[in-house]
Each structure stands twice: as structure tokens, then as C-alpha cells.
Amino acid sequence: MEERTPIIEVSHLVKDYGHGRGVFDVSIAVHKGECFGYLGPNGAGKSTTIRHIMGFSKPSSGSTKVFGIESFGHTDKILARVGYLPGEPAIPAGLNGTGFLRMMQDMRGERNEERLNYLLDLFRLNPNADVTSMSLGEKRKLAVVAAFMNDPEVLILDEPTSGLDPIMQQVFIRFIVEEKKRGKTILLSSHIFSEVDATCDNIAIIKDGKHVSTFAAKDLKQGEIATYVVRFGSNEDAERFYQSKSDAYETKEINSLRKKVTVAVRRDHFKAFFDALSHYPIREFEEKPFTLQDYFMSFYQEEKTFLGLSGVEEKK
Ligand SMILES: Nc1ncnc2c1ncn2[C@@H]1O[C@H](COP(=O)(O)OP(=O)(O)O)[C@@H](O)[C@H]1O
Ligand SMILES: [Mg+2]
Structure with a gap:
């Protein structure tokens, strides 16, 4: 089989910050055209790995390459071709959003106004606001627009949705x-x-700086059932929905104080579920996320079953 050169390649990366902190022998490869998920709880080593990929930090051992170029010392070459969204976007004070975006465009020597306007519109961002008065979410949206505005072929995004509201996360x-x-x-x-x-083809899991597993997303079957939490406008509505009966969904729990109902929905019955909800004013609606913790629990269970899928294999 033909060996494809990865766009991003992390080989046996070690960064030892002492006291068991850092990244220890992580290897991942991201190939052209794929979306690769780097999944791990807080403190797992995600940002450390990404900073090495961008060439900001020197590995203790091992290497990271982008387009076959050693990262460290070549940040400028990488930034010229990669849209990078840092975990904690630092936007210089004293600029407004537009000033920041212009500065980034000038650094890259490229302006694509059509693309820029599309992104501002998509993320409903008013770039004229002063950066110091922007919320964390707005700053992140600004950084997202900056990372995407010259339409780079490669995107490196460190926790891109953190700080965004649930609707913007979906967008x-x-x-x-x-x-x-x-x-x-x-x-x-x-x-x-x-x-x-929802987005990735392949997923690597990292925990305590160590690589736990890499697998194809298509091998992970989400259950037939999705769980949602719906917040209604009034307690009466919440109660009425809670009491309603349907083949498409089953109400599980009601929190009267918060006007919230937890409901299990069969994935092939979404439409009937949404039809039922359309009779109520809804304040909030969210899928109860399948957490990493759930995954770890299932991964380490003896049976290694994961929502009906057994034996998610560790790639060696
Ligand atoms: N510059 C640093 N100096 C010392 N320790 C660090 C540094 N950067 C990160 N760490 C530690 O390394 C571990 C991984 O951090 P990080 O890569 O930021 O995790 P994540 O992005 O997955 O939340 C954490 O324990 C963190 O405290
Ligand atoms: Mg981080």
C-alpha cells in the first residue's frame, strides 16, 4: 500500500514539565482531508501537543512536523499555511475587532473580504466592538474568524467551542x-x-499526557437513543410535556424548579419528537453530551463494550 505523508505528524513526542506533568510519548498522524479529533480531559496535554505542532515549544524528545517540516523554529512557515486557533486567544488590547482582523490580514499579506464577511455573518460577530469589552465567547469568535478568514488548507483548533454559547457551538x-x-x-x-x-473521522484519546487510544469515529456507534434536556417557558408546559406519551420519545425526569425535562429520543424518531416540541415555547434545548468519562468507563470495563460496540481496539 502506498504510504501517504501525513500533513501533521507527531512522533513519540515527550515534553516533561516535571511532577508527572506534560506529554509522554504521543504519536498521531493527520492526513490530508481528514478531521482528526484530539480528545482528553482538562490537563491531559492537548494544548501542550498543539503548541509543539505549531513550533512554539521544543520537545524534550520526539518530534512534530507539519507538511514534513520540523515544527520547532519554523512557526512562521507553518502559520503561513495553517489557520491556528489557540486555546486561549490573546488579542492585543487597544484594538477593536476590525483592527485585529486587519492586523492579521496584513501579517499574512492577504485579504479575502467576501470570506471575511461570510464568517462575520455566520458567527454573528460585530467586529467594531472594542476587544476589552468583548466577552470570552466574542473573543473566541473573533479568533475563529481570524483563523479561517484567508481560507487556509489546514486548520489547527485548540478547544474551539469553549466559551461559545450552545447555539454557536452548533453553528x-x-x-x-x-x-x-x-x-x-x-x-x-x-x-x-x-x-x-460529530465532526471527526479519526479520534485520539489522551489522558494524563499519555496516548490512550486512536480509533475511527465510524467504529463508534452512538446509541439508538439520544438524551435531551429541554427547558420550557413555564412549569405548566414542562409538566404537560412530561406527562405526554409518544412512541418517539420517553420523558425521564422533570426538574420543576428549572422547568426542565429530560427526555430520551429514538434517533430514527427525531421528527415526531420535534413536532411534539413545536407546540411549546422552548427556552433551551441541549443534547446531554456523551462525556469522555462515559467513554473511559466503558473503555475500561472488562467487556469493553461501548454503547453496543465491543472491543474498541487500541491502535499500535
Ligand atoms: N508551561 C508549562 N509549564 C509547566 N507545566 C505545564 C506547562 N504547560 C502545561 N503544563 C502542565 O501540563 C499538563 C498538560 O497541560 P495542557 O497541555 O494545557 O492540557 P490540556 O490542554 O489538555 O488541558 C497540565 O498538568 C499542565 O499543568
Ligand atoms: Mg488546553
Whole structure:
């Protein structure tokens, strides 16, 4: 079989910060046109790995390459071809959003106004606001627009949805799926299983700086049943929905104080479920995310069953 050169390659990366902290012998490869999820809880080593890929830090041992170029010392070459979204976007004070975006465009020597306007519109961002008055979510959206505005072929995104509100998270996830369809190569870190599951072809799991497993997303079958938490406008509505009966869904739990109902829905019965909900004013609606913790629990169970899939294999 023909060996494809990966766009991003991390080989036996070690960064030892002492006291068991850091990244220990992580190897991943991201190939052209794929969306690769780098999944792990807080402190797992995701940002450390990504900073090495961008060439900001020197490995204790091992290596990271982008386009076959050793990362360390070549950040400028990498940044010229990669859209990078840092975990904690630092936006210089004293600029407004537009000033920041212009600065980034000038650094790259490229302006694509059409693309920029599309992104501002998609993420509903007003770039004229002063950066110091922006919320964390707005700053992140600004950094997202900056990372995507010159339409780079490769995207490296460190926890891109953190700080975004639930609707914007969904917008972003759909956007990533579209970008992938347009042929982009994407590395995305996250601690949220469901967003990685929704966007990525391949997923690596990291925990305590160590690589736990790499697997193809298509091998992970989400259950037939999805769980949602719906917040209603009034307690009466919540109660009425809670008491309602349907083949499509089953109400599980009601929190009267918060006007929230937890409901299990068969994935092939979404439409009937949404039809039923359309009779109520809904305040909030979210899928209860399948957490990494759930995954670990299932992964380490003796049977190694994962929502009906047995034996998620560790790739050696
Ligand atoms: N510059 C640093 N100096 C010392 N320890 C660090 C440094 N950067 C990260 N760490 C530690 O390395 C571990 C991994 O951090 P990080 O890569 O930021 O995790 P994640 O992005 O997955 O939340 C954490 O224990 C963190 O405290
Ligand atoms: Mg991080």
C-alpha cells in the first residue's frame, strides 16, 4: 500500500514539565482531508501537543512536523499555511475587532473580504466592538474568524467551542463539517465527546499526557437513543410535556424548579419528537453530551463494550 505523508505528524513526542506533568510519548498522524479529533480531559496535554505542532515549544524528545517540516523554529512557515486557533486567544488590547482582523490580514499579506464577511455573518460577530469589552465567547469568535478568514488548507483548533454559547457551538460544528467537505485538513482538540464525534473521522484519546487510544469515529456507534434536556417557558408546559406519551420519545425526569425535562429520543424518531416540541415555547434545548468519562468507563470495563460496540481496539 502506498504510504501517504501525513500533513501533521507527531512522533513519540515527550515534553516533561516535571511532577508527572506534560506529554509522554504521543504519536498521531493527520492526513490530508481528514478531521482528526484530539480528545482528553482538562490537563491531559492537548494544548501542550498543539503548541509543539505549531513550533512554539521544543520537545524534550520526539518530534512534530507539519507538511514534513520540523515544527520547532519554523512557526512562521507553518502559520503561513495553517489557520491556528489557540486555546486561549490573546488579542492585543487597544484594538477593536476590525483592527485585529486587519492586523492579521496584513501579517499574512492577504485579504479575502467576501470570506471575511461570510464568517462575520455566520458567527454573528460585530467586529467594531472594542476587544476589552468583548466577552470570552466574542473573543473566541473573533479568533475563529481570524483563523479561517484567508481560507487556509489546514486548520489547527485548540478547544474551539469553549466559551461559545450552545447555539454557536452548533453553528461551529456544522461549519467544521462543511469545511471538511471542502477538503480541509483539520486537527481539533476537545474535551467534549459529542463534538468530536460529530465532526471527526479519526479520534485520539489522551489522558494524563499519555496516548490512550486512536480509533475511527465510524467504529463508534452512538446509541439508538439520544438524551435531551429541554427547558420550557413555564412549569405548566414542562409538566404537560412530561406527562405526554409518544412512541418517539420517553420523558425521564422533570426538574420543576428549572422547568426542565429530560427526555430520551429514538434517533430514527427525531421528527415526531420535534413536532411534539413545536407546540411549546422552548427556552433551551441541549443534547446531554456523551462525556469522555462515559467513554473511559466503558473503555475500561472488562467487556469493553461501548454503547453496543465491543472491543474498541487500541491502535499500535
Ligand atoms: N508551561 C508549562 N509549564 C509547566 N507545566 C505545564 C506547562 N504547560 C502545561 N503544563 C502542565 O501540563 C499538563 C498538560 O497541560 P495542557 O497541555 O494545557 O492540557 P490540556 O490542554 O489538555 O488541558 C497540565 O498538568 C499542565 O499543568
Ligand atoms: Mg488546553
